[in-house]
Amino acid sequence: MTDRSTATASRRRPFRRPAGRRARTFAALAALILPGCAALDPKPVTVDQRIAAFPTTGLDLERPVTLRWSDEQVPFIEAETDRDLAYTLGLVHAHLRLAQISLMKRVSQGRLSEMGGPVANDIDHALRILGFGRGSAATAQALAPDTRIWVEAFVKGLNDYQDRLARAGGPWPPEFGLLGIRAEPWTVEDVLTIGRLAGTDINWLAWAGLLRERARNGPQDPRWRETWARATDAGHGSVVSFPANETHARLERLLTELAGLSRTGSNSVAVSGQMTESGSAIIANDPHLGMSLPNFWLLAGMRSPSYQAVGMMPPGLPFVAVGRSPHLAWGGTNMRALSSELYDVSALPADAFRTETHTIRTRFWFDKTVTVRVSPYGPVVSDSEMIPSRPGEAIALRWLGHDVSDEIGALLGAMRARTGEEFRAAFAGRYAVSAQNMLWVDTDGHVGQVLAARLPVRPDGIPQDLVARAGDPDRDWARFVDAGELPAARDPAAGFLASANNRPTDTDRLVPIGLFFSADERVRHLQSVVRDTAPVSVDDLKRLQQDVTSDFAEALAAMLAAAARDAGVAGNHRSLELITGWDGAYAADAAAPVAFEVLLSRVAAGVYGGAEATDGRFAFASSWTQLNRYLAADLAALPEAERRRILEDGLAAADAALADYPAWGDMHRLRLSHLLGQAPVIGSFFTYGDWPVGGSRETPMKTAHDLVEELHAARYGAQSRHVSDMGDPDANWFVLLGGQDGWLGSSTFADQVPLWRGGDYLKLPLTPPAVAERFPRRLDLTPEG
Known part of the structure; x- marks a missing residue:
């Protein structure tokens, strides 16, 4: 699913692994981490194959349950009791995301070293101190009876799905072998601790x-x-x-x-x-x-x-x-x-x-x-x-x-x-x-x-x-x-x-x-x-x-353009022409964002000393809120000659950057990787796409980044969308940057990425007739006995 434009392909080589290098690296690693080879080069799996792997008989249900699936492997559960709904949700979460939630469990408990070795010891120590699970036991004891029944049923579903895999001898998610994860029982406290991880104080x-x-x-x-x-x-x-x-x-x-x-x-x-x-x-x-x-x-x-x-x-x-x-x-x-x-x-x-x-x-x-x-x-x-x-x-x-x-x-x-x-x-x-x-x-x-x-x-x-x-x-x-x-x-x-x-x-x-x-x-x-x-x-x-407009960037660009002209900056600068009158739109095919971002980065470094400054001001002062609040005044407070030098250097750097990155999408990339994509040595195996993308740090369609002057990937942003019209119970639209299935190699692992990039959505209805049509693959789940 990798789709790369060719205008500046050579400059985007860092995001692509050559086939020969991949083969050599794979051969070297295979002898060391043979159990993880399935994760490094997963086999394709169709949605029908994945759904066929879902357990349907001998389940801990009170009544039969109908589980419907869409073509994108979105489930719709129809249960006759609330407890059965919670239990089936546990089965579904384990089926779709067992590797992901197993990893989240270990992160929340400070157990990264079990997977990554001694390099994670300091991180685990910090996580043990933070103690996401410090209050989980007391919270579990204090749950209201109806909530406890619900969570216990959900946990039973997680465990039953996992036990089925163990009895069948797998197949386990490919990440298990790579990371050395062994299945272990789930508890109510584990789920509550993951909830605390999700509730991290930002x-x-x-x-x-x-x-x-x-x-x-x-x-x-x-x-x-x-x-x-x-x-x-x-x-x-x-x-x-x-x-x-x-x-x-x-x-x-x-x-x-x-x-x-x-x-x-x-x-x-x-x-x-x-x-x-x-x-x-x-x-x-x-x-x-x-x-x-x-x-x-x-x-x-x-x-x-x-x-x-x-x-x-x-x-x-x-x-x-x-x-x-x-x-x-x-x-x-x-x-x-x-x-x-x-x-x-x-x-x-x-x-x-x-x-x-x-x-x-x-x-x-x-x-x-x-x-x-x-x-x-x-x-x-x-x-x-x-x-x-x-x-x-x-x-x-x-x-x-x-x-x-x-x-x-x-x-x-x-x-x-x-x-x-x-x-x-x-x-x-x-x-x-x-x-x-x-x-x-x-x-x-x-x-x-x-x-x-x-x-x-x-x-x-x-x-x-x-x-x-x-x-x-x-x-x-x-x-x-x-x-x-x-x-x-x-x-x-x-x-x-x-x-x-x-x-x-x-x-x-x-x-x-x-x-x-x-x-x-x-x-x-x-x-x-x-x-x-x-x-x-x-x-x-x-x-x-999908709006990619930044009003603050428009104002900052106008301020920098005015400051350059007031300072009598010499020479004809294309970057100055581009930011003059720019509306702050970070379109992927626009040149003005490149000029603005490089100029802003150089000016901020000039005013606040840059990352190498001994007083450490730059890391703090270069945040977006700080720049918007203080940069204009701090720049104006400098002696005129220093201000002119900073602006001239910044515009010259922006002019040079435009030669390498004619458009914002040539510099600003949507690089989609697995969570393991940041791992040393093997990380390159887990990058699945690299595309130009619009947006910026505070545009409505956020694709966040720091101060940048060269090729980079968005760090976080608008990775999912939802719209509902209350006039129609079936008028609900959703899309994920990725897909439903966490199974490496699955056809629904990243099938919604084209929808996300194109501004399209999945429609998920509520009424029974529409549900039956939208979720055509039906499984009948039956209780034990």
Whole structure:
């Protein structure tokens, strides 16, 4: 499925492995990792062959179940009991994504060394300290009876599918042999721990760079104070979705990967019936996650006495997170809420800490024993070599994900909800992490927004430091609020709601929600397009999901062009001509984005010292929010001669880059790889496609990247899409960047990529006649006996 344009093929060779090199590498590796050869060169498998491998008899069912499949291997389960639905979902998740969820289980438990060897020891130590499963046992004990029955049935389905493979002698997913994975029983705690991994606090990613700056300069140093002030100023001043009164490098890579499992970005738009062509409410969601294979979602439909829904499920978790029922449709964006706090616990007495001993089993090497210290405020994260801290300083993490909560029960309640009020009530008292702005629409044309979160009540205002002092009463968590107390929106006067990781509403007097929201540009762009397009159609929202315009890039380009002319930059620069009057559209075939990005990168390096600067400013100052807030003023503050030199150098570099990369898609690539694509030596075997792609870091169709001057691939972005029209229960469209099946070599492993690239969707209906037609492959599952 690899499709490469030829204009600059030679410059894209790094993404392609020559056939001869592949053969030599394969031969060398085969002797070492013979069990993994099936993963390196998988055999083609058809959808019919995959469906034929699904177990159908002797199952732990109460009543017979009908399991239908579409041509894309999307399942639709028809069960006579809720318990049978949950059990069959477990079978389906194991069938489609057993390798993926087995890998996620080991990541969540800090067991990468079992697969990757001693190079992963430090990462595993950090993961053991973070302790995603620290509260799983207590959470399992506290589950409501109906939720426990549901999760236990789901886990039974996972185990029964796995046991069938074991009794038959396989075939196991190809990754098992390559990574040395051995099947082991699944537990309720395993599923809850994967849920905590999916609920990773994405603020940790921002903290990683800030902690490095704080450790370098010290918490009292004026340079740190300025860094902290700029970070909170740029991150806290976001526009709101609705007014409250209307109702280290390895560490950063690790946190980026963990955040990729959480909803790091996303767009969601809910338009009321009064603003649509059809007169019915419409919702559009596109989660922004890591752009890798298998996709971080799988599609499914289901019907039982309590549930009828189609939508997107996180692999290994038994609920529809983004989707549609007969009564409501919903989707969420990450709230970027303050679900965590860092505390300096250095002054606590030694007996205030307890110590855990962990053995890290290590493939190809000796096992390693590590210790984890736990303070009254949480695990001491600075004990990891990957966490920057001052000498003698002990920093502990308090995270709501370590406490008892019931996100699965909350999402199950949302799936059953018939009204917006019931939808909001489903999250109250249950849902904690990761905090989500949940938008909903109903069949009566109403729209709403719910703040699905549990947040500690803190004093109003921005804290003076990233790290609190243990015992500071202003930073202790004494009381919490959740979706039942936090503001909510219903039928705003504007007739629609939009959310894009911006500040959801004004709640600081009740509880400060967060400090590091996304910049305004995505949410403002969504709002302006909906407002200007009304009456809105389904096709309008589909086009909006593919919008590659960055309003902030347009403004920054205009600023740089004006600065160059004001500084009297010499020479005729094609790059200056291109960015003058540019509308900020990152089309794959456009040249202006190349000129702008290279110029921006050079100017940022010139103003802030570049990556090699000894004061470390560049890594912090070159973030998109910082550049938009401060670059113009910081550039203008330089002496005129230095400013002119920086701009001339930047324009010359941009001119040169245009010769190598005539269009944005020649430089900016969609490189689709398996999760193993980053592995040394074997990673090149797991790249399945490399195409030009439009979009950028904060366009509605996000294809994120850092400052760039050369060939690169998008890191994460809009890797799935959903649109539902509430006027028709069958009018639901979804698409994944990838495919349904996680089995390497499957015909549905990446069959939706052409749809995603072409702006097309799969239609997934709800009504029985449409379901029977759309899902023509039928399996009849029968109970034991």
